[in-house]
Amino acid sequence: MPLGQRAGDKSDSRYCGVEVLDFPAGEELPAVLSHSLSSAFDFLLAPLVDPDYRPSPGAVLPVAASDLVLGPSQWSSHIVGKISEWIDLDSEDEQLRLDSEVTLKQEIAWASHLSLQACVLPPPKRSSCANYARVVNHILQGLTNMHLWLRIPLEKSEPMDEDHDEAKSSSIMSDTVDSWEWWNSFRLLCEHSSQLCVALDVLSTLPSMNSLGRWFGEPVRAAIIQTNAFLTNARGYPCLSKRHQKLLTGFFNHSVQVIISGKSNHNVSQVGVLSGDENHTEDTAVRHALSPYLDYIAYIYQRMDPLPEQERFEINYRDFLQSPLQPLMDNLEAQTYETFEKDTVKYTQYQRAIAKALVDRVSDDEVSTTKTVLMVVGAGRGPLVRASLQAAEETGRKLKVYAVEKNPNAVITLHSLIKLEGWESLVTIISSDMRCWDAPEKADILVSELLGSFGDNELSPECLDGAQRFLKPDGISIPSSYTSFIEPITASKLHNDIKAHKDIAHFETAYVVKLHRVARLAPTQSVFTFDHPNPSPNANNQRYTKLKFEIPADTGSCLVHGFAGYFDAVLYKDVHLGIEPNTATPNMFSWFPIFFPLRKPIHVPLKSPIEVHFWRCCAATKVWYEWAVTAPSPSPIHNSNGRSYWVGL
Amino acid sequence: MPLGQRAGDKSDSRYCGVEVLDFPAGEELPAVLSHSLSSAFDFLLAPLVDPDYRPSPGAVLPVAASDLVLGPSQWSSHIVGKISEWIDLDSEDEQLRLDSEVTLKQEIAWASHLSLQACVLPPPKRSSCANYARVVNHILQGLTNMHLWLRIPLEKSEPMDEDHDEAKSSSIMSDTVDSWEWWNSFRLLCEHSSQLCVALDVLSTLPSMNSLGRWFGEPVRAAIIQTNAFLTNARGYPCLSKRHQKLLTGFFNHSVQVIISGKSNHNVSQVGVLSGDENHTEDTAVRHALSPYLDYIAYIYQRMDPLPEQERFEINYRDFLQSPLQPLMDNLEAQTYETFEKDTVKYTQYQRAIAKALVDRVSDDEVSTTKTVLMVVGAGRGPLVRASLQAAEETGRKLKVYAVEKNPNAVITLHSLIKLEGWESLVTIISSDMRCWDAPEKADILVSELLGSFGDNELSPECLDGAQRFLKPDGISIPSSYTSFIEPITASKLHNDIKAHKDIAHFETAYVVKLHRVARLAPTQSVFTFDHPNPSPNANNQRYTKLKFEIPADTGSCLVHGFAGYFDAVLYKDVHLGIEPNTATPNMFSWFPIFFPLRKPIHVPLKSPIEVHFWRCCAATKVWYEWAVTAPSPSPIHNSNGRSYWVGL
Known part of the structure; x- marks a missing residue:
C-alpha cells in the first residue's frame, strides 16, 4: 500500500519495503510476505538462499522458497532479493573467494529465474574490492532486466579543521572513511553500468549535508533505514532527527524507495492494536513489529508539500535530454x-x-x-x-x-x-x-x-549585431545584456543516457534538460557576457573563459559528469530575466538548463579545485562551443572545430 | 650528409639539423641552406615568417622566402618550420591571444603549402596552456601529412629528500618544475593526436636518468642541443658530459634527430680551416660556425656499437603489434x-x-x-x-x-x-x-x-593437465614450472596504433610486440606461476593477482599506457628459459614481449603507487585474461568475460 497520494507524483518513492533479517527457512516466505503486505508494506527485501550454504559439486541450491510458492507477479512486484552477506570476493582466503564467486552467480541466476526486478548486493567488506567488482561486472554483462543494488553504508568521517598541522592532517586523511569512494571505484570498474545502482544504509549518524548531496546525482534506488537511526518522541513513538527528515524528503523527491530494517526498538505496535480489540491476537491482526516505523515514514511522506503545478507539468521532462533549438537554421513549429x-x-x-x-x-x-x-x-x-x-x-x-x-x-x-x-x-x-x-x-x-538556455547559444549576439545598424546611436536594446553561468554537477543518469549512443559526438553536444537527479557541486560562476548595442567597431563574439571551482571541503571527493549551464539577462536597468538558480525569475518555464557533458567523468579528490575552460568560437557559417577541464586532470578538448555540435548562422 | 653509416640502422637519427636563430630576411634562406648543407648539416630549423609581423586586415604574410626560391623537394627534405616564438595563446592580453591565434594558423597554413614535413611549435610560456592546446588541436584536425613538434625544455627540478619535513616539502612541491607535465597536459587536451610530437631542448644541466627515461616512451622526434650544453675538452674542442653522451646515444637508438642550436662558444672552426688554406675565406669554404659541434655529434654517432645481428633482423618488428598465436585452435604454418x-x-x-x-x-x-x-x-x-x-x-x-x-x-x-x-x-x-x-x-x-610470451597464454597449463594422465607418478615434466611477469610502461606509439582502430575491443586485447619506443617505469613483478605435474585433484588454472608498483621518486609523474608482459620457465632444476628482462636467456628470438594496453592511459602522480589486478579466467571453451587498475584511479575492468580477447581451448 503506497505511503500516500501526492498529486502528480507517480514515482517509486511511494512504496516502502521491509528487510527480512532471518532466512525464511521451510518455505515461510509466503507467510512473511502476506503479513508484511497486510501491515501496509509494499515489498520485502528477502534472502533467497540459506546463508549456511557453500557450493559443492552436485549440491542443490537451498533456496528460501520454490518458485511455485509465489505467483510470478508476486515475485517480481513484492520481492527484492538479498544476496548472501557472507560472500567475500576480496578475501585473502582463496577458497572463500572461489566459493563466493560460485554462490553469487548462482543466487543471481536464481533471482533472474524468478524475474525479480532487483537484488541487493552485500556491501564491500573492504575498500579494495576489485575482484568483487569483476564478478559483478561479469554478471552485469549477461543480465537483461534485473538491476543490482550495491548496498553502501552512508558513512563519511569529517575532514579535520584547516587550522590543524598539515602534516598531521595528511596522515589522518588516510584513515578517513567515505563510503562514496567505495561506490565510485566499484562503478568505475564496472564502467558505469546502467544496471548497477545503490541501496544506501541510513544509520543513526549522518555525514554533512554537502556530502549527502552527492548521492542525488547517483543512481540511488533504495534507502535502507535502520530502526536504530530512529529517535523516540515524547509519546514513545519512533521519529527521526530533523536532518534525517530532510534527507528522507530528499529521497522521496528523487524517486528513492525506503526500506525499513532492523529489530524493533519501540514497543508501541502491540499497544496500538491491543487497545482496539483484545481478541485480535492472531493472523493479520498481529501488527508487524516495524509498523510504527512505517507509520512515521508515511507521515513524513504525506506531510510533504504537494508538487507545484509547473513541476507536475514538467515531470516527464526530468532528466530527459533534448537537442537545443536551431532557431536560425530551422523555422519553429x-x-x-x-x-x-x-x-x-x-x-x-x-x-x-x-x-x-x-x-x-x-x-x-x-x-x-x-x-x-x-x-x-x-x-x-x-x-x-x-x-x-x-x-x-x-x-x-x-x-x-x-x-x-x-x-x-x-x-x-x-x-x-x-x-x-x-x-x-x-x-x-x-x-x-x-x-x-x-x-x-x-x-x-x-x-x-533570442535567448537560449545558455544566453548566447541561439546566436542572439550575431542577430543583434546585424540588427543594431538600424538602432539610433543613443537607442536602447532590450535585453541590454546577458550572461551565461555554469556549475559542475554529478549526473550519472545523464551520463549513461549519452553513453548509450556509443559515440563521441553525443558526448560533445550540449543538451537542454530539466535537471533533476543531479548533485550541484559548487556555486555557479559566470562564463560569457554580451552587451547590446555594442559600439566597438572591432567587436567580435568569440569568447574564452577559464574558471576555477572549489568544492566545499565537507562534500568529500566527487565525480563530475559535466556542467549545468544557465543564463541571466538584463532586459533594462533593474528588470532582469533568467534561470540562474540563485536569481531565477519565478514561475517562468520557457527555458530548461543546458548540460555540457564530459566524455569521461572526472574524479575530483578532496580539496582539489576544478579548472574548466569554455570557448565560444565563430566561423562563417556556424558558431560553437568547445570545453575542456585541465584540473584536477586534463580532459580532451571537447567539440574541436565544432565537429559534433554547432549552431548554424 | 648523414652522421655516419651504422649497419642495419636506417632511422632518422642519422640526420642532424641546425637551428637558424635570426630571421633570414630578404630571401637569404637559399644561401643559409646551401652553406649549412655544404657544412654537412642535413636540414634547417628555420623561421618562416618575420617575427615583427602582427596580423592586420589585408596584410600579406611576410614570409622568409617565396615558395619558388627552393624546389619542392628541398622544402620538404631540408626545412623544418619554426613557428614564431612571440606567439602566446594563454596571455592575459586578449589582443595578443587573438593575434597569436591568427598568426599561428597562417604560419602553419604556409608551412603546409610548402609541404614541410614538420613545424616546431614554440614552448608553452606557462604551465596553463589550454588555449594554446585548443588552437593546435583545431589545426591538427585539418592537417594531413605535416607533423607538429611541440618544443619542450628538458627540465625537472629534483624532489626534496624524504627526510625533510612533510609539510615543508608539500609546499615546495608546487614550485617544482617538470616540463614533462606540460607535454602531458598538452597532449591529453589534444587527445593523443598522432601528429603531435615533441622536440626536446637539451640544456646544460640534465634531470635524473629515471626522469629522462620517461621520454623514450613519448613521440620525441628531435633533440635540440644547445651549444652551451657543451663542455670544452683539453684541446679546446666542444664535447659533452658523460650523462649527455648517454642521453644522446639513447636518442640515436630511438630514432630521434639532433638539431644543434645557439651561438658558437668554441672558436675552433676558423682555426681548423684557416690552417689548411688561407685564401679560402669566402663561399662554402667558410666553415659553418657550428661545425665543431656537428663533428662531435657525428663522432658520438659513429662511436656507437653496431646493431647486433638479432636486433637488425628484428628491426622491422619494433613496436609493431601482432595478435598472439592461437596454437590450439589454429594449426601453425x-x-x-x-x-x-x-x-x-x-x-x-x-x-x-x-x-x-x-x-x-x-x-x-x-x-x-x-x-x-x-x-x-x-x-x-x-x-x-x-x-x-x-x-x-x-x-x-x-x-x-x-x-x-x-x-x-x-x-x-x-x-x-x-x-x-x-x-x-x-x-x-x-x-x-x-x-x-x-x-x-x-x-x-x-x-x-607450449609457452607463449606470457608463459601460460598459449594454454600450456590446460594442455599439460590433460597430458599428465600418462606421466608416471614420479615422472618429470620439462618445463617443471613457468611464471609470468609484468611492468608498467609508457608507450604512446602503441597507444596510438591501437586507438586508430576506433573500438574498445582492440584496447582489451593483448599483443605480441617487440617493445622499442617505450619507457619502463618500475621493475617487473611476477603474476602467475604454474607447476607441472600438478598433483592436486582440485587444481584449477584460474588465477587472481593484485600487484603494487612503486615508481622511483626521481622519475616524476608519468603516464602508463599499459603493461609489458614476459615469462620465465624452469625447464629442469637450474636450467631455465625466458624473456623476463633481468634474467632473459641471451640470443633467443622465439618470443617478443606481450603488451596489455589500457583503454585510457593512467596518469600517475609523483609518489603514487600503481595498483593493478590480473585475472586468468577459464570457461568450457576458452581462457582469457581480465585486467584493471585501481590506483591511483580506477580503470574499467578490461575484457570482461573475455568479450574482446580470448584463447580457444
Whole structure:
C-alpha cells in the first residue's frame, strides 16, 4: 500500500519495503510476505538462499522458497532479493573467494529465474574490492532486466579543521572513511553500468549535508533505514532527527524507495492494536513489529508539500535530454510558439522593461509630441508586439512598432493578429531576416527575445549585431545584456543516457534538460557576457573563459559528469530575466538548463579545485562551443572545430 | 650528409639539423641552406615568417622566402618550420591571444603549402596552456601529412629528500618544475593526436636518468642541443658530459634527430680551416660556425656499437603489434615452424634440461638395463625430438620417444624427419591432441614447449593437465614450472596504433610486440606461476593477482599506457628459459614481449603507487585474461568475460 497520494507524483518513492533479517527457512516466505503486505508494506527485501550454504559439486541450491510458492507477479512486484552477506570476493582466503564467486552467480541466476526486478548486493567488506567488482561486472554483462543494488553504508568521517598541522592532517586523511569512494571505484570498474545502482544504509549518524548531496546525482534506488537511526518522541513513538527528515524528503523527491530494517526498538505496535480489540491476537491482526516505523515514514511522506503545478507539468521532462533549438537554421513549429507564448511571466518582465525604457526615452512633457520607434526583431507570432503596445498604453507613450520576423509561417499568424486586434495603424510587419533587412528609419528601442538556455547559444549576439545598424546611436536594446553561468554537477543518469549512443559526438553536444537527479557541486560562476548595442567597431563574439571551482571541503571527493549551464539577462536597468538558480525569475518555464557533458567523468579528490575552460568560437557559417577541464586532470578538448555540435548562422 | 653509416640502422637519427636563430630576411634562406648543407648539416630549423609581423586586415604574410626560391623537394627534405616564438595563446592580453591565434594558423597554413614535413611549435610560456592546446588541436584536425613538434625544455627540478619535513616539502612541491607535465597536459587536451610530437631542448644541466627515461616512451622526434650544453675538452674542442653522451646515444637508438642550436662558444672552426688554406675565406669554404659541434655529434654517432645481428633482423618488428598465436585452435604454418626451429639457443637449453633429467632418472649403473620413456607433447616438426635424442646420446641413456602432435600437416614432416634420420626404432609418432590421446604406457619424462610470451597464454597449463594422465607418478615434466611477469610502461606509439582502430575491443586485447619506443617505469613483478605435474585433484588454472608498483621518486609523474608482459620457465632444476628482462636467456628470438594496453592511459602522480589486478579466467571453451587498475584511479575492468580477447581451448 503506497505511503500516500501526492498529486502528480507517480514515482517509486511511494512504496516502502521491509528487510527480512532471518532466512525464511521451510518455505515461510509466503507467510512473511502476506503479513508484511497486510501491515501496509509494499515489498520485502528477502534472502533467497540459506546463508549456511557453500557450493559443492552436485549440491542443490537451498533456496528460501520454490518458485511455485509465489505467483510470478508476486515475485517480481513484492520481492527484492538479498544476496548472501557472507560472500567475500576480496578475501585473502582463496577458497572463500572461489566459493563466493560460485554462490553469487548462482543466487543471481536464481533471482533472474524468478524475474525479480532487483537484488541487493552485500556491501564491500573492504575498500579494495576489485575482484568483487569483476564478478559483478561479469554478471552485469549477461543480465537483461534485473538491476543490482550495491548496498553502501552512508558513512563519511569529517575532514579535520584547516587550522590543524598539515602534516598531521595528511596522515589522518588516510584513515578517513567515505563510503562514496567505495561506490565510485566499484562503478568505475564496472564502467558505469546502467544496471548497477545503490541501496544506501541510513544509520543513526549522518555525514554533512554537502556530502549527502552527492548521492542525488547517483543512481540511488533504495534507502535502507535502520530502526536504530530512529529517535523516540515524547509519546514513545519512533521519529527521526530533523536532518534525517530532510534527507528522507530528499529521497522521496528523487524517486528513492525506503526500506525499513532492523529489530524493533519501540514497543508501541502491540499497544496500538491491543487497545482496539483484545481478541485480535492472531493472523493479520498481529501488527508487524516495524509498523510504527512505517507509520512515521508515511507521515513524513504525506506531510510533504504537494508538487507545484509547473513541476507536475514538467515531470516527464526530468532528466530527459533534448537537442537545443536551431532557431536560425530551422523555422519553429506552431506548437513551439504556442508553448512559449504561454509563459506570461516572461512577457510581463518584457512589458516592465519596455515601459521603463519608454518613460526614460520620452519625458511626460513630450508625450503628445513624440512617437517612439520600436522594433521587435524576431517577432514570432506577436507576443512581444503585444507586450510593447501594452507598455505604451500603460505609460501613455505613442509608439510605432515594426515587427520583423524571418519565419514566413509566423508572419501569416502575425498578420491575422494585427487585423484581429485592430493594430493596423500601429504595427508594420516586415517579413525578413533582421540581419539583412533594409530599415526605412532608425529605431529608438530594439526588442528581442533570442535567448537560449545558455544566453548566447541561439546566436542572439550575431542577430543583434546585424540588427543594431538600424538602432539610433543613443537607442536602447532590450535585453541590454546577458550572461551565461555554469556549475559542475554529478549526473550519472545523464551520463549513461549519452553513453548509450556509443559515440563521441553525443558526448560533445550540449543538451537542454530539466535537471533533476543531479548533485550541484559548487556555486555557479559566470562564463560569457554580451552587451547590446555594442559600439566597438572591432567587436567580435568569440569568447574564452577559464574558471576555477572549489568544492566545499565537507562534500568529500566527487565525480563530475559535466556542467549545468544557465543564463541571466538584463532586459533594462533593474528588470532582469533568467534561470540562474540563485536569481531565477519565478514561475517562468520557457527555458530548461543546458548540460555540457564530459566524455569521461572526472574524479575530483578532496580539496582539489576544478579548472574548466569554455570557448565560444565563430566561423562563417556556424558558431560553437568547445570545453575542456585541465584540473584536477586534463580532459580532451571537447567539440574541436565544432565537429559534433554547432549552431548554424 | 648523414652522421655516419651504422649497419642495419636506417632511422632518422642519422640526420642532424641546425637551428637558424635570426630571421633570414630578404630571401637569404637559399644561401643559409646551401652553406649549412655544404657544412654537412642535413636540414634547417628555420623561421618562416618575420617575427615583427602582427596580423592586420589585408596584410600579406611576410614570409622568409617565396615558395619558388627552393624546389619542392628541398622544402620538404631540408626545412623544418619554426613557428614564431612571440606567439602566446594563454596571455592575459586578449589582443595578443587573438593575434597569436591568427598568426599561428597562417604560419602553419604556409608551412603546409610548402609541404614541410614538420613545424616546431614554440614552448608553452606557462604551465596553463589550454588555449594554446585548443588552437593546435583545431589545426591538427585539418592537417594531413605535416607533423607538429611541440618544443619542450628538458627540465625537472629534483624532489626534496624524504627526510625533510612533510609539510615543508608539500609546499615546495608546487614550485617544482617538470616540463614533462606540460607535454602531458598538452597532449591529453589534444587527445593523443598522432601528429603531435615533441622536440626536446637539451640544456646544460640534465634531470635524473629515471626522469629522462620517461621520454623514450613519448613521440620525441628531435633533440635540440644547445651549444652551451657543451663542455670544452683539453684541446679546446666542444664535447659533452658523460650523462649527455648517454642521453644522446639513447636518442640515436630511438630514432630521434639532433638539431644543434645557439651561438658558437668554441672558436675552433676558423682555426681548423684557416690552417689548411688561407685564401679560402669566402663561399662554402667558410666553415659553418657550428661545425665543431656537428663533428662531435657525428663522432658520438659513429662511436656507437653496431646493431647486433638479432636486433637488425628484428628491426622491422619494433613496436609493431601482432595478435598472439592461437596454437590450439589454429594449426601453425610451415613458415612459423621454420622460424621457431632456427632458435638454437632454445633447443640447447631443452637438451641440457633433458640431459640432467635423464641422468637423475637413470643412474650410471642402470644405463644398459633401463630405457626411459620420453614423450614430446606438441612435437611440431621435431626439434624437441632431436634435442631429446641428442641428450640421450650425450648422456648414454637409452630412450624411447613418443612424439605427439595434433597438427596433421606437421605430422607429415615428422614422418619424413624420422625416416631421413633413421630414427624409426627410437621414435613413435602419434597424430593426436595430447588432451585426448590414450597412451599405451606411462612416461618418465614429458617434454613440451607450449609457452607463449606470457608463459601460460598459449594454454600450456590446460594442455599439460590433460597430458599428465600418462606421466608416471614420479615422472618429470620439462618445463617443471613457468611464471609470468609484468611492468608498467609508457608507450604512446602503441597507444596510438591501437586507438586508430576506433573500438574498445582492440584496447582489451593483448599483443605480441617487440617493445622499442617505450619507457619502463618500475621493475617487473611476477603474476602467475604454474607447476607441472600438478598433483592436486582440485587444481584449477584460474588465477587472481593484485600487484603494487612503486615508481622511483626521481622519475616524476608519468603516464602508463599499459603493461609489458614476459615469462620465465624452469625447464629442469637450474636450467631455465625466458624473456623476463633481468634474467632473459641471451640470443633467443622465439618470443617478443606481450603488451596489455589500457583503454585510457593512467596518469600517475609523483609518489603514487600503481595498483593493478590480473585475472586468468577459464570457461568450457576458452581462457582469457581480465585486467584493471585501481590506483591511483580506477580503470574499467578490461575484457570482461573475455568479450574482446580470448584463447580457444
